Each structure stands twice: as structure tokens, then as C-alpha cells.
Amino acid sequence: MTDHHHPDGPDAALRADIRRLGTLLGQTLARQEGPPLLDLVEEIRALVRTDAEAAAARLGAMDIATGTKLARAFSTYFHLANITEQVHRARDLRRQRAVNGGWLDQAATLIAERAVPADEIAESARRLAVRPVFTAHPTEAARRSILTKLRAIADELDAEASAAILYGAADEGPANRRLAELLDLLWQTDELRLDRPDPTDEARNAIYYLRDLYAEAAPQVLDNLADTLRGLGVETPPTARPLTFGTWIGGDRDGNPFVTPQVTREVLHIQHEHGLSATERAMEALIKEVSVSRRLRGVSLDLSASLAKDLDALPEVADRFRRTNAEEPYRLKARCVLAKLANTRRRLRQGTAHTPGRDYRGTAELIADLELMRASLARNSGQLTAMGRLASVIRTISSFGLHLATMDIREHAEAHHAVLAQFYQQVGEATDYTGLSRTERTKLLSEELTGRRPLAAMATPLSEAARKTFDVFAAVREAQDRFGDEVIESYVISMTLGVDDVLAAVVLAREAGLVDVHSGRARIGFVPLLETPAELNAGGEILDELLSLPAYRAVVAARGDVQEVMLGYSDSNKEAGITTSQWSIHRAQRALRDIAARHGVRLRLFHGRGGTVGRGGGPTHEAILAQPYGTLDGAIKVTEQGEVISDKYTLPSLARENLELTIAAVLQSALLHTAPRQPAEQLERWDAAMDTVSDAAYRAYRALVENPDLAAYFWAATPTELLGALNIGSRPAKRPNTGAGLSGLRAIPWVFGWTQTRQIVPGWFGVGTGLAAARAAGLGDILAEMHRSWHFFRTFLSNVEMMLTKTDLTIAQRYVETLVPENLHPIFDTISAEYELTKREVLAITASPALLENSPVLQRTLAVRDTYLRPLHHLQVALLRQYRESGLAGRAVATAPGGRRAPGDGTALERALLTTVNGIAAGMRNTG
Numbered sequence: 001m002t003d004h005h006h007p008d009g010p011d012a013a014l015r016a017d018i019r020r021l022g023t024l025l026g027q028t029l030a031r032q033e034g035p036p037l038l039d040l041v042e043e044i045r046a047l048v049r050t051d052a053e054a055a056a057a058r059l060g061a062m063d064i065a066t067g068t069k070l071a072r073a074f075s076t077y078f079h080l081a082n083i084t085e086q087v088h089r090a091r092d093l094r095r096q097r098a099v100n101g102g103w104l105d106q107a108a109t110l111i112a113e114r115a116v117p118a119d120e121i122a123e124s125a126r127r128l129a130v131r132p133v134f135t136a137h138p139t140e141a142a143r144r145s146i147l148t149k150l151r152a153i154a155d156e157l158d159a160e161a162s163a164a165i166l167y168g169a170a171d172e173g174p175a176n177r178r179l180a181e182l183l184d185l186l187w188q189t190d191e192l193r194l195d196r197p198d199p200t201d202e203a204r205n206a207i208y209y210l211r212d213l214y215a216e217a218a219p220q221v222l223d224n225l226a227d228t229l230r231g232l233g234v235e236t237p238p239t240a241r242p243l244t245f246g247t248w249i250g251g252d253r254d255g256n257p258f259v260t261p262q263v264t265r266e267v268l269h270i271q272h273e274h275g276l277s278a279t280e281r282a283m284e285a286l287i288k289e290v291s292v293s294r295r296l297r298g299v300s301l302d303l304s305a306s307l308a309k310d311l312d313a314l315p316e317v318a319d320r321f322r323r324t325n326a327e328e329p330y331r332l333k334a335r336c337v338l339a340k341l342a343n344t345r346r347r348l349r350q351g352t353a354h355t356p357g358r359d360y361r362g363t364a365e366l367i368a369d370l371e372l373m374r375a376s377l378a379r380n381s382g383q384l385t386a387m388g389r390l391a392s393v394i395r396t397i398s399s400f401g402l403h404l405a406t407m408d409i410r411e412h413a414e415a416h417h418a419v420l421a422q423f424y425q426q427v428g429e430a431t432d433y434t435g436l437s438r439t440e441r442t443k444l445l446s447e448e449l450t451g452r453r454p455l456a457a458m459a460t461p462l463s464e465a466a467r468k469t470f471d472v473f474a475a476v477r478e479a480q481d482r483f484g485d486e487v488i489e490s491y492v493i494s495m496t497l498g499v500d501d502v503l504a505a506v507v508l509a510r511e512a513g514l515v516d517v518h519s520g521r522a523r524i525g526f527v528p529l530l531e532t533p534a535e536l537n538a539g540g541e542i543l544d545e546l547l548s549l550p551a552y553r554a555v556v557a558a559r560g561d562v563q564e565v566m567l568g569y570s571d572s573n574k575e576a577g578i579t580t581s582q583w584s585i586h587r588a589q590r591a592l593r594d595i596a597a598r599h600g601v602r603l604r605l606f607h608g609r610g611g612t613v614g615r616g617g618g619p620t621h622e623a624i625l626a627q628p629y630g631t632l633d634g635a636i637k638v639t640e641q642g643e644v645i646s647d648k649y650t651l652p653s654l655a656r657e658n659l660e661l662t663i664a665a666v667l668q669s670a671l672l673h674t675a676p677r678q679p680a681e682q683l684e685r686w687d688a689a690m691d692t693v694s695d696a697a698y699r700a701y702r703a704l705v706e707n708p709d710l711a712a713y714f715w716a717a718t719p720t721e722l723l724g725a726l727n728i729g730s731r732p733a734k735r736p737n738t739g740a741g742l743s744g745l746r747a748i749p750w751v752f753g754w755t756q757t758r759q760i761v762p763g764w765f766g767v768g769t770g771l772a773a774a775r776a777a778g779l780g781d782i783l784a785e786m787h788r789s790w791h792f793f794r795t796f797l798s799n800v801e802m803m804l805t806k807t808d809l810t811i812a813q814r815y816v817e818t819l820v821p822e823n824l825h826p827i828f829d830t831i832s833a834e835y836e837l838t839k840r841e842v843l844a845i846t847a848s849p850a851l852l853e854n855s856p857v858l859q860r861t862l863a864v865r866d867t868y869l870r871p872l873h874h875l876q877v878a879l880l881r882q883y884r885e886s887g888l889a890g891r892a893v894a895t896a897p898g899g900r901r902a903p904g905d906g907t908a909l910e911r912a913l914l915t916t917v918n919g920i921a922a923g924m925r926n927t928g
Contacts, residue, residue, distance in 0.1 A: 011088070011860065011861075013088065014084065014085065014088040017084045017087070017088070017157060018080070018081050018084050018085075018864075020176075021080045021081075021084060021153075021179070021183075022077060022080070024176065024179055024180055024183055025073070025076060025077060025080060025183055026038050026041070027180065028180065028183040028184050028186075028187050029041065029073055029187070031184070032184065032187050032188070033069060037066075037069055037070075037073065040066070040070060041070065041073050041074070044058070044059070044070065044871045045867060045868070045871065048867065048870040048871050048874065049867060049870075052810075052814075052870070052874075055870070055871065055874055056814065056874045056877070056878070059871065059874045059875045059878050060874075060878040060881075062875075062878070064879075064882075064908045064909055064912050065908065067875055067878075067879060067912050068908065068911060068912040068915055070871070070875060071872060071875055071912060071915040071916045071919050072187075072191070072915055072919075074868050074869075074871055074872050074919050074923075075191065075872070075915060075916075075918050075919030075922055075923075076183075076186060076187065077868055078865070078868065078919060078922035078923040079146065079150055079186070079922050080150075080153070080183075081864075081865070081868075082150075082647075082922060082925065083150040083151075083153055083154050083650075084154075084157065085861070086154065086647070086650065086651050086654060087154045087157050087158060087651065089654065090158075090651050090653040090654045090657070091161065093653070093654075093657050094653060102224065102657075102660055102664075103621070103657070103660045103661040103663075103664035103665075104224055104225060104228040104660055104663065104664045104667075105228065106664065107228075107664040107665075107667055107668040108228045108231060108232055110668060110672060111232060111667075111668070111671055111672065112232065114671075114672055116671050116672075118232065118233040118234055120671065121229065121232050121233070121234050121671065122234045124633070124634055124667065124670045124671050125229050125234050125236050125240070125242070125634075125667075126236075126240070126634075127602075127633055127634035127635060127670070128240075128242040128634040128635075128663070128666065128667060128670070129241065129242065129244070129604075129634060129635040129636075130242060130243050130244075130635075130636055130662055130663050130666050131243075131244050131245065131246045131406075131636070131637045131638075132245060132246070132637075132638055132639075132640045132659075132662070133245075133246030133247065133248060133405075133408065133606070133637050133638065133639050133640065134206040134209070134210075134245065134246070134247045134248070134249065134405065134639075134640050134641070134645060135247075135248040135249065135252065135639050135640070135641040136199065136202035136203075136205075136206070136248065136249045136252065136641075144205060144208065145189050145190075146186065146189060146191055147646055147650060149182055149185055149186045149189065150186075150650070151650055151651070152182055153179060153182050153183075154650070154651055156175060156178055156179055156182070159175075160172075160175045191915070191918050192911065192914050192915070192918070198258055198263075199249060199250050199256070199258055199259050199263045199267060200250070200263065200266055200267060200270060202249045202250075203247070203249045203250050203267040203270050203271065204270065206247055206249050206405070206645075207270065207271065207274045207404065209645055209649045209650075210245060210274070210400070210404045210405055211274055211278060211404075212649065212652065212655065213245070213649065213655055213659075214278045214396065214400050214404070215278070215281075216652040216655070216656070217649075217652050217653075217655035217656040217659055218243060218396060218399055218400070218659065219392055219395065219396045220656050221243065221656055221659045221660045221663065222242070222243060222392070222395040222396060222399060223392050223395065224660065225242060225243075225660075225663060226238075226391070226395065238374070238390075238391040238392075238394035238395045238398065239367055239371065239394060239398050240395075240398065241398050241399060242663065243399050243659065243663060244399055244400075244401075244405075244406060245399075245400065245404065245405040245406070246405055246406050246407070246408055246637060247267075247271075247405040247406070247407050247408070248407070248408055248410060248639075249267060249407075250263055250264050250266070250267025250268065250407060251264055251267075251407040251408050251409040251410065251488070252408070252409075252410045253409070253410060253411045253412075253415075253469075253472065254410050254411055254412045254494045255412070255746070260468060261468065261471045261472050261474070261475035262475075264407070264409070264472065264475050264476075264479065265475060265478070265479065267407070268403065268407065268479050268483060268487055269348060271403050271404045271405065271407075272345075272348055272402055272403055272404075272483060273345070273348075274404060275400060275401065275402040275403050275404040276341050276344060276345050276402055278400065278404070279341055279366070279397060279402060280338060280341055282393050282396065282397065283334050283337050283338050283341070284338070285393075286330075286334050286389070286390070286393060287331050287334045287335065287338075289385075289389055290330040290331065290334070290373075290377075290385060290389070290390065291328055291330075291331060292328065292329075292330050292377070292380075292382060292385075293327050293328055294327045294328070294329055295327050297380045297381055297382065298379075298380045299329045299376050299380060300372075300375060300376035300379055300380070302372055302375065302376065303329060303333065303372045303373060303375075303376040304329065306333070306369070306372050307329055307332060307333050307336065309357065310333070310336035310339075310340075310357070311332075311336065313357045313358055314336055314339045314340070314343075314358065316339050316342070316343075317332075317335050317336055317339050321335045329376075330373055330376075330377070333369065333372070333373055334373075336369075337366065337369050337370070340358065340359050340360055340366075340369075341360070341366075343355075343358050343359035344359040344360045344361075344402070346359075347359050348482070348483075351482075354482075360402065361482075361483070361484050362401070362402070362483065362484020362485065362486055362487075363397065363398070363401040363402055363403075363484065363486065364484070366397065366402065367394060367397060367398060370390065370393065370394050370397070371394065373390060374386045374390045374391065374394065377390060401484075401486055401487075402483075402484070403483060403484070403486065403487045406486060406487060406488065406489050406490075407487060407488050408488070408489075408490045408491075408492055408527075409472060409476060409488060409490070409491045409492065409524075410491075410492035410493075410494055410529070411469060411472065411491075411492075411493065411494070411505070412493075412494050412495055413493050413494065413495045413496055413497065413501035413504070413505075414495070415465075415466075415469045416469065416493070416501070416504035416505050416508055417433070417434065417441075417500075417501075417504050418463075418465065418466050418469070419462065419466040419469050419470050419508060420433060420445075420455075420504055420507065420508070421433040421434050422460075422461075422462050422463065422466050423455050423456050423460060423511075424455075426456075426460050426461070427455065430444055438497075438498040438499075438500050441500035441503075441504075442498070442499045442500045442503060442545075445500055445503035445504060445506075445507050446503060446549050446551055446552070448507050449503065449506060449507060449510065449517055449551035449552070450517060450550070450551045452518065454511065455507065455511055456470070456511045469508075470508060470511075470512070473508050473509050473511070473512030473514060474512050476488050476491075476509075476512070476514060476523075476524060477512055477513055477514055477523070480523055485523060488524060489524060489525060490524060490525050490526075490527050490564055490606075491505055491509065491524050491525070491526050491527065492527040492529050492566055492606075493505050493526065493527065493528055493529060494529045494531065494568075495529070495531060495532075496528035496529055496530060496531075496535060496542070497535055498542065499542060499545045499546050499549070501528070502526050502528050502546055502552070503549075503552065505526055506526055506552065506555060509522075509524060509526075515555060515558075517551045517554045517555065520554060520557065520558045521558055522555045522556075522558035522559050525555075525556075525559045525562065525563075525564055526555070527564040527565065527566050527606060528542065528543075528546075528565055528566070529566040529567075529568055529608070530542075530565065530566070530567055530568060530588060531568030531570075531571040531572060531608075532568075532571060532572055532575050532576075533572055533575060533576040533580055533581065533584045533698075536567070536572060536584040536585055536587075536588040537584055537587070537588070539565065539588040539591055539592055540588070540591025540592055540594065540595045543563070543565065543591075543592055543595045543596065544595045544598075544599075547563070547595070547596075547599040547601060548599075553599070556601055560602075561600065561601050561602055562601070562602045562603075562604055562635070563596060563601045563602070563603060563604070564603075564604040564605075564606055564637070565592055565603065565604075565605060565606065566605075566606035566607075566608055566637075567585050567588060567589070567605060567606070567607055567608060568608045569581065569585065569607070569608055569609050570608065570747030570748070570751075571747055572584060572585065573747065573762055574747045574750050574762065576698055576701065576702075577697055577698060577700075577701030577702075577762075577765060577766040578697075578762060578763060578764065578765070578766070578767065578800065579693060579694050579697035579698070579701075579766055579767055579770050579796075580694045580697060580698040580701070580766075582796055583690055583691075583693075583694045584694075586627075586628060586792055589605060589627060589628050589631045590628045590631070592605070592631075593628065593630050593631045597630075602633065602635070603631070603633075604635040604636070604637065605627075605631060605632075605635075605636060605637070606636075606637040606638075606639075607623075607636070607637070607638045607639070608639050609623070609638055609639055620638070620658070620661060620662055620665070621661045621662070621664075621665045622791075622795045622798070623795060624636070624662065624665035624666060624669055625665055625668070625669060625673070625791055625795075626791040626792045626794075626795040626796075627669060627673075628792075629673045629674060629675055629676050629677065630673070630674055630675075632666055632669040632670050632673070633670050634666060634667075634670045636666055638662070647925070677789075677791070678789065678790070685782060686782065686785075686786050686790055686793070689774055689779045689782045689783065689786065690786075690793070692770075692773055692774045692777055692779060693767075693770035693771055693773065693774045693783075694770060695770075695773075696766075696769050696770045696772070696773030696774075697766035697767055697769055697770030697773075698766065698770075699769070700765070700766040700769035700770070700834065701765055701766035704761070704765060704766075704827075704830060704831075704834075707827060707830075709823075709824050709827060710827060712821075712824060713820060713824045713827045713828075714753060716819050716820045716821065716824065717753075717757055717759075717812075717815050717816055717819055717820050717828075718752075718753030718754065718756055718757050718815070719753070719756050719757075719876060719880055719913065719916075719917055720745075720749050720752060720753035720756075722910070722913055722914060722917055723748075723749045723752055723753075750762065755806075755920075755921075755924055756876070756917060756920050756921075757811070757812050757815045757873075758806070758807055758808040758809070758811045758812050758873065759807065759809070759812045759831055760803050760806055760807045761831060763799075763800065763802075763803025763804075763806070763807070764800050764803045764804050764807065764835070764838050765831070765834055765838075766834070767800050767838045767841070767842070768834055768835075768836075768837030768838030768839070768840065768841045768842075769834065769837065769838075771783065771838075771841035771842070771844075771845065772837060772841055775841070775844075780844075783845050784845060784847075787845050787846065797842060797845065797846065800838070800842060801842055801846070801851055801852060802852070804835070804838060804839055804842065804851055805851045805852050805858075805859075805862055806862065806924060807835060808866070809831070809832050809835055811869075811870065811873045812828070812831075813828070814873065814874065814877050815873075815877055815880075816828045818877045818878075818880075818881055819877065819880055819881060819884070839851065865923050868923060869920065869923040869924070872916050872919045872920050872923065873916075873920065875912075875916050876913065876916035876917070876920065879909065879912050879913045879916060880913065882909060883909050883910065883913055886909060
């Protein structure tokens with residue numbers, strides 16, 4: 001399998017590596033399956049380029065076993081192309097870093113040029129709090145077993161390149177033998193999961209990345225940030241936490257019946273097992289390094305006293321160490337820390353109580369031990385170690401803690417009201433709680449919060465679902481008592497439609513002992529999630545009303561006067577289309593910023609971005625810089641999910657770049673984007689134009705999704721019924737109690753279906769109508785000005801342009817003609833017309849002759865991918881027709897949501913189809 005494209009150009013080395021791996025893959029196919037398979041792969045590739053009809057006929061007539069092997073061959077090629085691109089992207093970034101410095105260097109240059117005073121930089125640095133939050137949203141189609149092999153291939157390519165720099169060009173023989181071995185193993189590894197993962201499996205998957213980040217990328221970025229700030233005249237304590245990690249895995253209950261209170265406890269325990277191991281490795285490295293002798297250098301009285309106390313309390317520190325390290329206080333102290341870590345592990349496994357001085361509850365006591373060592377070194381001629389190695393260890397442990405990532409809990413707003421309805425029924429008040437208006441519920445719940453009575457008793461009977469919801473709050477309290485307060489900090493209320501939705505969660509938290517308004521205690525913060533355009537538009541009013549309630553304002557005060565608000569990109573896009581979704585989110589941020597400032601509260605925004613542009617994805621650096629002024633004062637949370645996690649964090653050098661660019665963008669925004677970049681009247685003009693674009697785009701998008709035939713078209717034209725059988729996540733693809741329509745379908749399968757068939761409606765539909773409406777209203781010049789000078793609009797159009805390029809309606813037409821009843825074809829005509837209009841309008845604004853004109857390398861990459869994607873699409877269409885004619889499809893639709901059956905129950909046809917789904921996901925670099 002070779003890539004016959006021209007070898008010259010800036011990406012020649014990348015193409016050479018892809019060609020080489022393609023050749024090695026061809027040899028694997030011939031070795032494992034026989035030369036006819038390799039000949040068939042080459043024949044189909046050539047046929048697809050020259051005669052699509054003949055290719056479709058050939059694939060349609062192919063037996064399932066051969067079709068599956070063919071799909072696997074193309075899918076494997078994409079995996080190899082993806083990892084090779086990642087390797088080369090990392091190399092390019094390293095080269096750029098050597099010439100221009102890293103992202104933080106570039107941000108520091110801009111900050112220095114603007115002559116920002118050191119005290120302002122220090123204040124921003126103090127507030128810097130970037131948190132990527134790993135979620136288990138099911139969009140990673142590749143198994144961990146496949147990703148591990150691909151990482152080994154990447155390591156081999158990198159090792160070879162490094163050796164070539166040091167020793168000159170070498171014989172490729174040994175490297176090719178190793179690569180061939182890995183490719184044989186890749187071919188012999190099943191890319192389909194046998195069973196749907198449960199939340200603990202998903203937690204282990206996230207931990208795989210967190211452990212790697214702990215070992216390499218995060219310490220590099222944290223050290224680099226400290227150096228950058230030092231260069232700007234600001235010294236930051238190593239205990240600062242500018243970067244931490246979050247997780248929803250084991251805490252996201254919204255629509256996932258498998259996330260029980262018990263699962264939450266189990267996941268936290270698993271995280272701690274790995275967090276303790278990572279900390280032990282850090283301490284063992286310190287023991288090797290910090291060999292300072294008391295005979296040669298003094299030691300502080302604080303450290304001596306602490307060490308004596310530890311040795312008394314920890315008989316498990318072996319006599320051997322007490323003897324050999326007797327004159328090496330830092331090593332001996334680190335041995336005591338290791339003993340406390342071992343005791344902590346034992347305590348957590350046995351469920352016994354914390355004993356101060358013998359084990360750790362949370363990270364604070366551990367950091368205090370390390371800070372004693374650091375202070376002693378700094379006062380006794382060890383400043384370089386205190387500022388160097390030890391500071392680096394403290395920064396990393398402060399960032400990850402013993403828990404690796406802070407868990408958010410998320411639950412649907414209605415679940416809380418269901419519990420309260422039963423509580424109020426029991427106490428004989430508000431017996432028709434569910435019938436109350438939002439205003440009445442808000443009044444009732446705010447009075448409840450200011451009162452002192454318990455609403456619930458141990459014996460209060462609850463339905464099973466209500467008991468599970470309420471028990472989560474007790475599980476949070478137990479977890480904080482057992483592991484430390486930092487393991488869970490935020491409670492996210494999804495589908496927040498009003499103030500009462502937030503208050504309901506606060507009242508339940510009070511019942512569980514997490515909140516006490518009167519004593520100023522709030523062990524968790526409450527986070528409204530604004531997911532639909534209506535809520536995003538009302539976000540400012542909701543926050544204003546919430547913060548105007550004295551009882552709730554007391555809760556926020558207890559949380560350090562910080563109010564977190566989450567913005568939902570996926571559902572707002574599914575409901576309103578990309579234009580209105582992005583514009584609503586942008587305006588909501590401005591309103592929330594102003595309201596928070598008026599109430600003297602710091603706003604922390606949590607961006608619920610998906611992987612694809614249709615779910616809020618796109619380049620992170622640009623997205624952060626495009627936020628409205630003043631919305632970023634240093635604190636930000638962003639979801640990371642599915643294939644985005646493996647794309648960003650599989651290779652340590654890319655992980656470093658991605659973490660650093662996020663921190664650099666936040667620091668830059670916090671210091672340099674504190675006032676509008678444009679005069680108010682210009683911004684008003686742009687806002688009005690954007691309103692015009694959004695209104696027309698919304699109408700076009702709603703006309704499409706409200707078409708009564710769209711559900712039938714979507715299920716017929718796309719392979720969405722197979723998503724459940726892919727077993728890529730524990731959460732069902734549809735919300736409970738919803739039929740075969742589209743309203744109950746989650747945003748991920750919605751994007752998945754459109755992406756697999758190359759229609760990609762969520763990425764661009766309505767944009768053309770919106771832009772055309774603005775042009776017709778005489779706003780053409782203003783649109784051009786917006787593109788030139790408005791970061792938000794330029795980033796928006798750039799993402800749309802990418803989605804238009806990935807769209808291929810010639811391929812989509814093949815799905816429609818083969819699988820969709822003729823009476824539904826007019827829907828495809830509507831999609832095609834809007835695509836042509838959007839393409840025309842975007843090119844008119846960018847003044848480019850073609851899409852991605854300014855990204856020739858990306859243009860070529862997508863073109864090469866297409867020659868391999870087309871056979872997979874043709875094969876998928878042929879197999880889908882067989883699948884549906886065989887009567888298997890109905891069974892998959894029925895069992896996919898919540899089902900736990902193995903792919904296909906052994907049916908070769910479903911297995912072949914799932915292989916094409918995986919291949920297209922890998923080729924498109926997106927699942928959902």
C-alpha cells in the first residue's frame with residue numbers, strides 16, 4: 001500500500017514516512033493474508049479514482065469476509081497515517097520552538113511589549129487556573145490495544161530520527177524489522193471491543209493519559225511557566241496550581257444509569273491507587289538525587305524536629321535506612337514520606353480512619369512535608385536544588401495531588417426535583433411540588449435554605465431512582481472525608497432552565513451535610529450548565545437572580561466568591577445549528593461576565609466543547625483568544641473527550657505543546673484582553689450584523705430539523721444504528737424513554753451519523769443562508785471587516801471552512817441513492833443547495849479561490865486521505881444495504897441504547913460494517 005503523491009514540498013519527510021509504513025503494511029497483508037489481498041487493495045484504490053461506478057459494483061458484490069479484510073486494511077492505513085502525522089507535527093513544533101521559542105515565550109514577548117506592570121502579572125499568575133477535564137463521552141472508536149501499538153510505532157520513528165541526527169543516516173533494516181513486527185501485531189489485534197466498557201474501564205483509560213502527563217509533559221510545562229514568569233519579574237510559589245486536571249468519569253450521572261454512588265467511590269479509589277504510585281516514583285527519584293549530608297551542610301530546626309517526630313511515629317521505616325541515611329536528612333525525610341504513602345494506600349484499601357502523622361488525607365500534609373525540605377535546602381546553600389528539582393516535584397504534586405484529577409459530579413436538573421417532590425410529600429408541605437411554577441419553587445427552596453430544619457430523615461422512603469440521586473451527595477461527603485476536600489469540588493446541573501434548578505441541588509447538598517448557609521460552609525460549588533440557545537440567552541438573568549438570593553450568595557462566598565458556569569456547545573448546536581449556537585455562547589459569556597462583576601464574584605467558565613467543530617471543537621489556542629474581553633481572568637475549564645484526548649496526549653511532546661498553548665493563551669487573554677479590542681460603536685455594528693446572520697441561519701437550520709421526514713432520512717442515510725454496537729462508551733446513545741425520532745438522540749450520535757456519510761450538517765448548515773441574508777441586507781462590507789478584525793468571527797469561519805472541506809456530497813449521494821427511499825431525496829437536495837451556498841458565501845468573505853487556500857499542506861493531506869476513504873464509504877454503503885435487507889438492522893436499533901451485547905452476536909455482516917465505521921472515523925479524525 002503506497003502513497004503515490006509527489007514527494008517534494010514542505011511535507012516531503014512526512015509523505016516519505018507514510019509511504020514507508022504503507023509499504024510495510026502491504027508486506028504485512030501479503031504475509032498474513034496472502035498476496036491477493038494486497039493486489040485487491042491496490043486495484044480498489046485505482047478503481048475508485050478512475051471509475052466510481054465500477055468500484056461500487058465490485059465492492060457491492062464482494063463476499064463479507066473479503067470486505068472485512070479490505071476495510072481493516074484501509075482502517076489500519078489511516079491509523080498509521082494519523083500517528084505519523086502526529087510524530088511529524090511534534091517534530092515541526094520542536095523545530096519552531098528552537099527558532100521562535102514556545103507558546104509561553106511568545107506570550108511573554110507580547111506581555112513585555114505591552115509593558116504590563118509586574119504586580120498585574122503577579123496577580124494574574126496567582127489566579128491562573130487551567131483545568132482540562134477528561135470525559136468519557138463515547139467518541140474514541142480506537143481500542144486502547146490499538147493506540148498502544150501506534151504509540152510504539154511513533155516511538156520507533158522518533159528514535160530513528162534522533163539517531164539519524166546524532167550519527168547520520170543509518171541502515172533502515174533494524175527499524176523496519178521492528179516496525180514490521182508491530183504491524184503484524186496490529187493486524188492480529190481486534191479493533192472492535194467485545195463488550196461495552198463500564199465506568200471503571202473508562203476511568204482506567206483516562207488514568208493511562210494522566211500518568212503519562214504526570215511523568216513528562218506537565219512537569220515540563222509547569223517548570224517552563226515558572227521560568228517565563230520569573231523572566232517577567234514574578235516569582236511564583238511551587239505550591240501554586242496554575243494547571244490541574246479534572247474528570248467526569250465516575251461522576252457524570254446525566255443519562256448514564258451505570259454511574260452509581262458505588263461507582264463514584266470505586267473510581268476515586270482507582271485514581272488514588274495510581275496517584276500514590278506516581279508520587280512514590282517522584283519520591284524515589286528525589287531519594288537518588290538529594291544526597292545532601294548533615295556533616296557538610298546545616299539543616300533547619302523545623303526539618304530536624306519534623307524528621308524526629310516522623311521516625312517516632314513510623315516504625316515501618318527500616319533500620320537499614322535509619323542507619324545508612326542517618327546523616328542524610330533529606331533522604332530520610334523522603335523515606336518517611338514513602339512510609340506515609342504506603343500507610344495511606346493501606347488505609348484507603350481497608351477503609352480505616354486517617355491518623356495524622358502516619359498517613360495522608362489529601363495533598364496538603366504531603367506538600368507541607370516537601371516544603372519543609374525545600375525551605376531547609378534554601379537556607380543551607382541548596383538554593384539551586386530548592387528552586388530546581390524539589391520545586392519541580394512540588395509543582396507536579398500540587399497539580400495532580402494524590403487523586404490525579406478532581407472529579408465533577410453531573411446530574412440532570414429534573415432528577416433533583418424528583419427527590420424533593422418526595423421529601424415535601426413526606427413532611428406534608430408543597431404536596432404538589434411538581435405542579436409549582438418556577439417562581440413558586442424558587443421561593444420555596446430559597447426559604448428552605450435559610451431555614452434550619454432538616455427536610456429529610458434517615459427513614460424517609462424514596463423511590464429507587466430518587467434514592468440513587470440523593471445518595472450521591474452522601475457519597476461526595478464520604479469521599480471528601482476519606483480522600484480530602486479537593487477530590488470533588490463542583491456539582492454540575494445539566495439542563496438548567498431556571499434558578500430553582502440550581503437551588504434544588506443546593507437543598508439536597510444541605511440535607512447531606514455538604515452545605516450550611518448559617519455557618520458559611522459549602523464543601524462543593526454548584527455549576528449551572530446552560531445547554532440550549534434559550535438558556536444561553538437567559539444566562540445573565542439566571543445568574544443575576546441566583547446571586548441576588550442572600551442564601552445562595554452565602555454559598556458562593558463560602559467557595560471563595562467564585563461562581564462557575566458551564567456552557568454547552570453540543571446540545572445548543574444540535575438544537576439551533578452552528579451559527580446560533582456559537583453566537584449565543586459568545587453573547588452569554590459577555591452577559592455572565594458583566595453580572596458576575598456587578599455582584600463582586602469571580603466567574604469561572606467551563607467550556608463543554610466536543611471533539612468535532614459541530615460540538616464546539618476546533619483549535620484551542622484560537623478559541624481562547626476569541627473569547628469576549630474580560631471573561632478570562634485566569635480560570636478556565638475545558639472538556640477533553642474521545643479521540644481529542646488521544647490526538648492531544650498520546651505523544652509526550654504533543655501533550656506538552658497542547659498544555660502549554662492553553663496556559664499561554666489564558667495568560668495572554670487575562671493580561672492583554674481586559675478591554676474591548678474595538679470601539680463600542682464598531683462592536684455594536686458587528687453584533688447587529690451577527691444577529692442578522694444568526695437569525696437567518698437559525699431559520700434555515702430549524703426548517704431542516706423540523707422537517708417531519710428528517711428522522712426517517714437520517715436513520716436511512718447514516719449508519720447511526722451501529723453506534724451502540726461499537727461499545728465505545730458506557731453511556732447509552734439515546735436518552736431514556738425516547739422513540740426513533742431525533743429529539744432524544746444525543747449530540748454525539750447525531751454528529752457521528754452526519755460525519756460517517758460525509759454530509760457533516762452540524763459543522764456548517766445554515767451558515768450560507770445567514771451570510772447571504774446579511775449580504776442582501778447591504779452588510780457585505782461589514783462582513784469583510786468582521787473577518788479582517790474580529791477574532792470571534794474569523795475563528796468561526798475558519799472552523800466552518802474546515803468542515804466544508806471534510807464534507808463530500810458525491811460520497812453522501814452514494815448513501816442517499818442506495819439507502820434512502822426516493823420520496824426522502826428532496827432533503828438531500830436541500831442539504832446540497834445549502835452546502836453550495838455556504839461554500840460560495842465563505843469564499844466571498846475570505847476572498848479565496850478555494851477552501852483552505854491558506855493551508856496547502858492540510859489541503860493535500862485531506863486529498864490523500866480521500867483516496868483511501870472512498871473505498872471504505874463504498875463498502876459501507878454496500879454492507880449497510882445487505883445488513884438492512886437481512887433484517888439485522890432492527891435488532892441493533894432495539895438493543896443499542898443501554899444494551900451490552902457483543903458486536904453482532906457473531907454476525908460477520910455487522911462486524912464488517914463496524915470495521916468500516918472504525919476506518920472512516922480514523923480517516924476523518926472524528927467519530928462524533
